[in-house]
Amino acid sequence: MSHAPDLGSSAAPGAGAGQREGLGELFSSVTEDLSTLVRQEIALAKAEATQSGKRAGKGAGLLAGAGVSGHFVLLFLSVAAWWGLGEVIGRGWSALVVAAVWAVVAAVLAVRGRSELRAVRGLPDTTSTLQKVPSALKGHEEENHR
Known part of the structure; x- marks a missing residue:
């Protein structure tokens, strides 16, 4: 029996430690x-949420x-009906004209408000980049670029 050191077994722990490091x-x-x-995605989500919130x-x-x-x-339709009964044409018709102007204002504001709400995009950039994360973690970042 020889007491020579086993070079194979002493090399393995050193290589394993280096590999672990x-x-x-x-x-x-x-x-x-x-x-x-994750920090960048959170920052992007905050920025997009702020923009969408403003819109x-x-x-x-x-x-x-x-x-x-x-x-x-x-209000003006009610006043117009009231004044229309009180006077033949004068005050009643003028109240109807004012009411018609307010109807136009209401219609314009409603249309503009609806279009502003439809223009809210949500968080498209965050959604897009988050969809790329699984492929990027696998080392295939370009797979989701279309």
Whole structure:
């Protein structure tokens, strides 16, 4: 029996430790990259949500204006009917003209408000980039570019 050292068994632990360090560094790098990606996606989502929120707010404000204008239509139609009975033509017709003007204002605000709400895009850039994450993690980033 020889007491010579077994070179094969002593080389394996050294190689395994180096391999573990390499895997550890790789895992650390992947974790860091994934963390950066998540932070960037959150920042993009915040920016898009802010933009969409502003558009939705503008559309809602225009629709609220249409609601107030609609209230004035009812008010002036009521005043027109009242004044129309009191006078032959003078005051009644003038109240109807004012009511018609408010009806036009309400219609214009409603149409504009509706178009503003339809123009809200949501979060298209965030959605697009999030769909690319699984392929990018596999090393195939360009697969989802069409």
